[in-house]
Amino acid sequence: MQSSARLTRLIQKGIEVIKKGPARLDFKVWTGFALTSAGILLAAQVVRSNSEVVLTPLEQLGKKLFFDNISQPAKSQSCSTCHLPDAGWTGGVAGVNLHGAVFRGADRHTFGNRKPPSSAYATFSPLFQLANPATGRFVGGTFWDGRATGELLGNPAADQALAPFLNPVEQNNPTREAVCEQVARSQYVALFEQVWGAGSLDCSTGGIEGTYARIGLSIAAYEGSREVSPFSSKFDAYFTACLEAGNAFAACGRPAEGDRSVLDPRGILTDKEFHGLTKFGQHCSACHVSHIPGPNGEPPLFTSFGFANIGTPRNPENPFYDMDTEFLDDGTPINPLGEDFVDLGLGAFLRTRPEWAALAEANDGKFKFPTVRNVDQRPGVGFPKAYMHNGALRTLEEVVHFYNTRDIPSENWPPPEVPQNVTRGNFGGVPLGNLQLDKEDEDAIVAFLKTLSDGFVNDRNKGGTQ
Template identity: 50%
Template sequence: MLSLGGVLACNAAPLPETLPGEAPPVPSSGEGGLPGTPEDSEVSAIFEDTLRREDAAKHGGLTQVERLGKLLFFDRRLSEPRGQACAVCHGPDTGWTGPNLLINLTGSVYEGAVRGRFGNRKPPSSAYATQAPILHLADAGQSAFIGGNFWDGRATGEKLGNPAADQAQGPFLNPLEQNNPNAATVVAKVCDGPYGKLFRSVYGANICRDVPLAYDSIAKAIAAYEGSSEVNAFSSKYDAYLEGLAELTGKERWGLRLFEGKARCSNCHTSQRGPNNEPPLFTDYGFDNLGVPRNLLNPWYWEFQFNPEGPFWVDLGLGAFLQTRSDYAPYARPNLGKVKIPTLRNVDKRPYPAFVKAYTHNGYFKSLESIVHFYNTRDVLPVCVAGDSNTPGVDCWPAPEVGLNINTVEMGNLGLSPQEEQAIVAFLGTLSDGYYEPTAD
């Protein structure tokens, strides 16, 4: 069996110059007050509005189970103490990912219900997550995995038949997120809450008497909402372009050609329709190690109660999860450092142009320009050396957090010009939902 400790000691231990220093001040999820930042009142307003609308005709065509899932998604009562709804970390105005500008600018990891407790990774987008298959080996005899949710794939989908439903149960009982003591507490909050009648209407009058079944049903309802046309809208400019309803600019078309050609983006971020004419998902739901540097502002490094390794912690991603399962442990080493390949849909969606989003699993990159430049030049520029007056992305890049299993085939030295990088960024801007309203099939 693989020893992760040995791997860390030999290959993945952080270099002294890459260790974080003193704990920086970290903004809380409720701070900011900036335009587009979903304050508690905004999340509550969406919840109350959803509660008032009693049928699909009044609520954008959502089914009853999808409406129930939306109420669960925006319900701030479902944490301990109350205040932490799913939407606090997955805001619609930012493409269902981190909606707080100040947090995105720094560690990119969001605070949980208990003040001062932070997780270890940036929140992924909950949009299009329901499309992920159950975690599985891509091919027999190989080590590549496909599917699952969370950055490390641990929401496999094996329990409830959908990784998004498995994922929905994780935050409720996580002390770093919604912090409920047990499933019964969550079920009681739902059954005794303002939409308990709707919950019983969807899942049966006796559903609340069976805690395990009720808890699973809560997760399935959230996944139903995440799979609805409100979240998986397929309403971007690129979707309109594929339907013949919009034209891309010359720069956007150039970016698309690069995306599918020289830049090799579409190798992992599929951009063409599927075999049954389904719209592209811009992910193959696989896993990759991009060689991303450590985010030294990640508050997890100082979360000593839950992270005894402190600043020496290394995110081994999928490989660390595989090590916890006897059936997958033999595949752990070739997957150390790999994380979920996210969809690029809504990658540039933001409430206003100056709003800062964070990119990659640890939020190291703060702009599309910087991450595209990293893909292009990671293996061209030297590794930054502590003490030198160097500028990451200009004359060097910091060392990767995990030096194993880095993708050197599809990225790192793409030979793109600055103008070509800009064209790719322009194309990525066409993937934001809300450009038009697709017609129902």
């Protein structure tokens, strides 16, 4: 049996290997990080170096694992099934996004209860923690409820990568050994041992714990690579030029009215997009942070990694409500409550942890702030996407209008799924749910959100298109 001390050293070695790739995996809470001159240079370098992505052997291995159909039934589902690159590393099936928004498992009769979050930029999330005991504020982790805490492998994204393999409503493998054996039959065995050493792909009882950890760390390395998290959007081109012009980081990410010629001297953003950035900075950046650097000086990550209940309504088409008639191997229904199921989010996870259970009720209905990077990335014009943790909203226009008018009775929004704890804070001088934005402001925010899709190529001589 591999000793826990040896496994700890192995995992730490893996984390250090990942850290030697693109400077991304800094697991501290980064809010309030002071941007140094070196950080400014890194922010610029990230954007410029994306044109030719060369993966390290560890990242190459992670990519192989990410796209391999490691599932039961065999060869029926991979990580990429629910995290399609062309759809912003989230759900890439049009019909699913139009309706239930929740994807089938490898067992085609089964569904989970939430839409897939994006796997891009996931490696930046800090360890799950109670950040402020006085207010009960939690940050970090991955999954919508933060339950992939990073406690196992030192990286929430690595912890998360391992969970779908064994989830009966996802890849449905019965054991870690079954996952390992499929990897051992793959065409990338030599690459696995090149990265982790001879004998590292050990599926025996004594070796499986370490092997399974290596699989998770490898996938996280790929998710942290510049192929998945490249900072190559139109916003990043603007942001780099803004810094190079001598402007402060915060001013570039949350501009004040009237600063266009100073902050965007090359005209990379259109007037409408810049207006949207200004309004976004005023009303949205408290949660989707646009003015604070990443942990190593990267451009803004557009999330504070916190949690809130923003009053999202139920998605009546969520197929999880029908999972009271589908059963697990032990004979219990996947969703015993059927239509009566209520997704309590963070609160439900906290109830599973004795040290945090007392705070669970106060966190019912809260879900993690996702990054809005790639929020409009799609494989083609007109391809539908779904938004919020349950896919209840279907367009960016609807999302922005919801935040703007949620609490205006005449708008007739459905009631929140979890009515307690709904966030009603003050954002930019006005309350969330009644932001008092006009149609022009809403449209401008949507236009700005579309600048966050990776893969932008800018002609600096021509600038932006007005």
